[in-house]
Amino acid sequence: MSIPSATADAMLGMLDAAQHADALTPGQIATLIDPRTVQTPALDLIDAELDRLLATPDGRLGISMPPQEGKTTRVVRDFVIRALERNPDTRVVAGAYNQSLANRNGLMIRRAISSVPQLGLAISRDNGSKHEWELEGHRGGVLSVGRGAGVDGRPADMIVIDDPVNRTEADSELARDDCWDWWTESLSARLAPGAPVVVIMTRWHEDDLIGRLVERDTHAGWRIVNIPAQCEDPATDPLGRQAGEYMISARRNRDGTPRTREQWESRKRTVGPRVWNAMYQGHPSPAEGGIFKRDWWKRWTRVPQLTGTFIQSWDLTFKGTDSSDFVVGQVWMRQGADFWLLDQVRGRWSFTETIEQIVDMSRRWPQATAKLIEDKANGPAVIDSLNKKLPGIIPVTPHESKVARANAVTPLCAAGNVHLPANSVASWADDAVEELAGFPNASHDDVVDALTQALNCLNGATAAFQRFHIG
Known part of the structure; x- marks a missing residue:
């Protein structure tokens, strides 16, 4: 990927500034990789939470957010690169609901590192497959695994989990149990002392991985950040919005303008209240209902x-x-x-x-x-x-x-x-x-x-x- 000359000076400025700071933020890395990146208040919040996670020994972070708003790229690609830039010996395990998605995520990170040599990172020439690779001259790198894949004998200095259950599996108790077993019996057992973990997902079921982590893994101190598409309570809204205000979307119209309120309202009507509450607001409810069926x-x-x-x-x-x-x-x-x-x-x-x-x-x-x-x-x-x-x-x-x-x-x-x-x-x-x-x-x-x-x-x-x- 070639970098437009109009942005070269700005990028070099960011890299120079990073030498006098701890490192580039995930958002700055995103802009280096793709100058067309749209930085929204939601992504600003995610950047801050990810930096907090790296600074917290044994940090645990769960993020839920509407689809297509940049959370996967920001966490799976930019945050992983941020961690590798900070410490090239970091061994990252990146999980997803199947191996195909895991491979795609691993390849996305690899290509991004190769596209921006200014970061000072390079993929090892003798270890560069889609799902597993290391950095040249370091032991750090990425192992991408689908849900259920074993990681025996593979230490993890950081774990990133992206949508461990897809939409078609969300209502399957068997799939949710499989996801939980994968976390408790496989992934978490590979964590090095002090290693951070981040889970990002669109929530479809109240008993999904984030739901179970909150309910069952209480000793781990999970910090859950839900960014709803529409503000529900100004007193607790993570973006400081007014009641009923929609998020500024990372998605843009063809003319470059942000998604309008009318477009959000249209989406809300199209998907219906149950999908809207789960997928866009982060409040899944049982398919049959709770107290009231x-x-x-x-x-x-x-x-x-x-x-x-x-x-x-x-x-x-x-x-x-x-x-x-x-x-x-x-x-x-x-x-x-x-x-x-x-x-x-x-x-x-x-x-x-x-x-x-x-x-x-x-x-x-x-x-x-x-x-x-x-x-x-x-x-x-x-x-x-x-x-x-x-x-x-x-x-x-x-x-x-x-x-x-x-x-x-x-x-x-x-x-x-x-x-x-x-x-x-x-x-x-x-x-x-x-x-x-x-x-x-x-x-x-x-x-x-x-x-x-x-x-x-x-x-x-x-x-x-x-x-x-x-x-």
């Missing part, structure tokens, strides 16, 4: 006859417009043994906007005279304000945990007595089902709280319901 819900496409008991159920937020939490309002109807979700609104609203939403819902559904509002968060202030405007405000004070309240209504759901709209008649319905399926591990539970509050009250399970005789 996906196949429990009856989905209606035609509005049922509006007769029975109607209520509104509201879950409020602790903050205003800058909150990561959502306000959720729902309208429910009970007919005999069945419960129907008829309407829902959801948004990040200020106190005043929340009042307006409740008033507006009450205009649309005058039948729902009982309005359940949890007597927490903004609840007391909202209740006090609405008592002067609307009849039927019912404060609800929960005395059990969210999980306990959810478990209390699961028999109704499992029996097929709970009816939710189909997405064809309510565009928010599939997102609601996905939040329910992910509970209690999903990033939000506002829909769950409103639903369990409504069902518990309509089923006569709360003092508020019995006191106001609304059923």
Whole structure:
């Protein structure tokens, strides 16, 4: 690969600066290899985490991030070169879900080293296969192995694992067990004292390698960095974004402009809520669901006859417009043994906007005279304000945990007595089902709280319901 002369001075400047520093950053190495590299805030964060990893004895790092945003190249190629540049005697084991991908990754590193002689690294002439090679004059190099491949007798001064399970295998417990055995019985046994490990993957299943490392390998001190495509909580967002803000993508349009918000939204609609939450947000949920199973819900496409008991159920937020939490309002109807979700609104609203939403819902559904509002968060202030405007405000004070309240209504759901709209008649319905399926591990539970509050009250399970005789 030839380097354009327009960038030569900048590259030489980076190399000169590196002589007075510890080494080039992975991002700087990426630019040396390919001057067209797009450095995004997400890749800046990954660079910082990788340098932290190298500086931490026995460091353990897991990174999840949306696909096609540069994480594999940055970690598998640029970080490995960074480690070899720092210490050419570093013996790296690079793993992937099969040998073909492992070979491709090993060849990618090898070609990059050969393309930038300014790094001062060279591949040994007598040891240069795709999957295994050493540096000229040093014992360091790369051994690339697919999942399940043995590494007996091969010491590892660093291990890099790239997507140990692919999409088609993600739901296979056998494949996940095979991956875990590969890590515990083979790879980890080859680690030298102080050796760092990094796992990068797109998450498809909550019981994947990162999930198991967090749950089972607790003594190792794994640091897990999840970079979601869209900010969920400004207080914890790794990129410091505002709620709902999308990441700056490393992918570019043909004219060089970054992916637009509209393009992100289109992608979100195309893949659907389950894939979006797992693949793009890093929050996989069980295929069948957690506490609430996906196949429990009856989905209606035609509005049922509006007769029975109607209520509104509201879950409020602790903050205003800058909150990561959502306000959720729902309208429910009970007919005999069945419960129907008829309407829902959801948004990040200020106190005043929340009042307006409740008033507006009450205009649309005058039948729902009982309005359940949890007597927490903004609840007391909202209740006090609405008592002067609307009849039927019912404060609800929960005395059990969210999980306990959810478990209390699961028999109704499992029996097929709970009816939710189909997405064809309510565009928010599939997102609601996905939040329910992910509970209690999903990033939000506002829909769950409103639903369990409504069902518990309509089923006569709360003092508020019995006191106001609304059923």
